[in-house]
Amino acid sequence: MTTPLFRLNDVCYAYEPHRPVLNNVNLILAPGERLAVRGGNGAGKTTLLHLMVGLLKPVSGTVVAFGKARHTEADFREVRARAGLLFQDPDDQLFCPTVAEDVAFGPLNLGKSRDETRTIVERTLASLGLDGFEDRITHKLSGGEKRLVSLATVLAMDPDVLLLDEPTNALDEQAEARLLEILLGLPQAMVIICHDNRFRDSLANRSVVLKDGDIATL
Amino acid sequence: MSHILERSTGAVGNPAQGVHGIDPRVRIVVMAAFAVVVVALDDFVLLGIAVVLALAMAIIAHLPVAITLRRVVAMDAFVVFMLAMLPFTVPGEEMFRIGPFVATWEGLWRAIAIALKANAVVLALLALVGSMEAVTLGHALRHLRVPESIVHLLFFTVRYVEVLGDEYRRLRLAMRARAFRPRSNMHTWRSVGYLLGMLLVHSLERSERVLAAMKCRGYSGRLYTLDTFQLGRTDMVFAGAGFAVMSALVWAQFA
Numbered sequence: 258m259t260t261p262l263f264r265l266n267d268v269c270y271a272y273e274p275h276r277p278v279l280n281n282v283n284l285i286l287a288p289g290e291r292l293a294v295r296g297g298n299g300a301g302k303t304t305l306l307h308l309m310v311g312l313l314k315p316v317s318g319t320v321v322a323f324g325k326a327r328h329t330e331a332d333f334r335e336v337r338a339r340a341g342l343l344f345q346d347p348d349d350q351l352f353c354p355t356v357a358e359d360v361a362f363g364p365l366n367l368g369k370s371r372d373e374t375r376t377i378v379e380r381t382l383a384s385l386g387l388d389g390f391e392d393r394i395t396h397k398l399s400g401g402e403k404r405l406v407s408l409a410t411v412l413a414m415d416p417d418v419l420l421l422d423e424p425t426n427a428l429d430e431q432a433e434a435r436l437l438e439i440l441l442g443l444p445q446a447m448v449i450i451c452h453d454n455r456f457r458d459s460l461a462n463r464s465v466v467l468k469d470g471d472i473a474t475l
Numbered sequence: 476m477s478h479i480l481e482r483s484t485g486a487v488g489n490p491a492q493g494v495h496g497i498d499p500r501v502r503i504v505v506m507a508a509f510a511v512v513v514v515a516l517d518d519f520v521l522l523g524i525a526v527v528l529a530l531a532m533a534i535i536a537h538l539p540v541a542i543t544l545r546r547v548v549a550m551d552a553f554v555v556f557m558l559a560m561l562p563f564t565v566p567g568e569e570m571f572r573i574g575p576f577v578a579t580w581e582g583l584w585r586a587i588a589i590a591l592k593a594n595a596v597v598l599a600l601l602a603l604v605g606s607m608e609a610v611t612l613g614h615a616l617r618h619l620r621v622p623e624s625i626v627h628l629l630f631f632t633v634r635y636v637e638v639l640g641d642e643y644r645r646l647r648l649a650m651r652a653r654a655f656r657p658r659s660n661m662h663t664w665r666s667v668g669y670l671l672g673m674l675l676v677h678s679l680e681r682s683e684r685v686l687a688a689m690k691c692r693g694y695s696g697r698l699y700t701l702d703t704f705q706l707g708r709t710d711m712v713f714a715g716a717g718f719a720v721m722s723a724l725v726w727a728q729f730a
């Protein structure tokens with residue numbers, strides 16, 4: 258068997274002591290998997306994604322990513338470059354004034370040169386059908402455009418895994434269909450949190466449920 | 476400040492025309508020098524020349540008349556009280572008196588000088604710097620070695636002032652939807668307090684999420700820019716002419 262991309266071993270997390278959100282969670286993400294995580298509001302789905310990229314640190318248990326156990330901030334820096342997290346609210350993710358600068362932010366941080374970055378920006382935007390969006394002002398984009406641009410900012414870093422936190426939030430039917438088509442065409446393994454049954458069932462090839470702090474397979 | 480930034484994000488005028496074609500760094504430096512020179516001038520003829528120069532720059536920059544006037548008046552509203560008080564506070568020859576208060580000619584001249592200086596500087600600022608996109612301004616400041624944290628502050632203000640405004644309008648609408656009408660009573664003050672408090676909490680939480688999103692994309696304290704600036708001949712000519720005129724003004728004032 259190939260090494261899994263992510264392996265969570267007995268991970269516990271609590272925002273307030275004595276009220277754990279996640280309780281001994283074990284989860285494996287294998288290459289090629291598109292894993293849907295279901296669960297009610299406050300079940301800890303977003304928390305789970307944030308633990309995977311080290312934005313939160315588990316109270317106990319370990320996160321193994323890309324074959325290595327990750328503990329420190331420095332460990333997770335590499336993880337974040339290889340596992341792209343798409344945030345619930347695109348306004349949180351798009352912080353640069355223009356689209357080009359926002360898409361360039363990740364590659365520049367990874368040490369790419371300006372010329373390389375420009376090529377990456379153009380290629381990524383074109384692959385999502387966003388040609389000519391370079392100089393658009395991020396906060397003036399529509400909801401659907403913001404979503405696709407925030408996906409572009411993640412894809413520009415060429416990640417191996419995509420972590421999608423409610424990607425269909427506030428999208429109309431048309432934008433949702435377009436997003437689904439794009440995501441189905443991507444080679445990356447994914448973890449998907451989504452309340453939209455149809456979207457989730459079309460995209461995911463495995464499903465788990467988060468309930469009472471524990472994961473159950475369907 | 477916010478509405479200047481907001482409006483300037485949509486480029487004003489034709490970018491290749493007049494001052495818009497000049498390197499942003501040169502514009503900022505010339506503007507700063509102009510402000511220092513104008514403040515140092517005392518002679519009314521020279522101050523008049525400075526105002527005419529500023530007006531000329533505003534015309535070359537194709538500043539929209541209505542908006543520019545509004546901004547200049549907004550600045551004048553700040554200083555108008557000080558100008559009205561000056562004749563009464565500067566000692567000198569009596570012009571007229573209101574009861575026990577004596578207005579002096581010296582005070583009047585001082586007030587007029589300050590008004591001329593302020594308007595010349597603001598006009599030049601709007602023409603040279605205000606016509607720049609906020610993003611360009613930030614990058615130019617960065618290239619002029621302004622501390623990174625200040626430039627970041629500018630960027631984030633430009634980016635999030637609108638998001639914050641939307642949030643305010645949403646909350647305000649939600650209040651109106653539940654029949655809230657501002658009156659001068661305790662209930663109103665408390666509700667407005669809650670509204671502002673909630674905005675503060677929302678912004679704080681958003682800033683944390685933004686930072687998390689930035690970390691996810693490899694942020695470690697530095698912002699890299701895509702832009703590069705290059706000094707051309709027009710820039711050198713503009714800078715040269717600017718400094719020649721300013722030197723002449725200083726020489727005429729102090730020689």
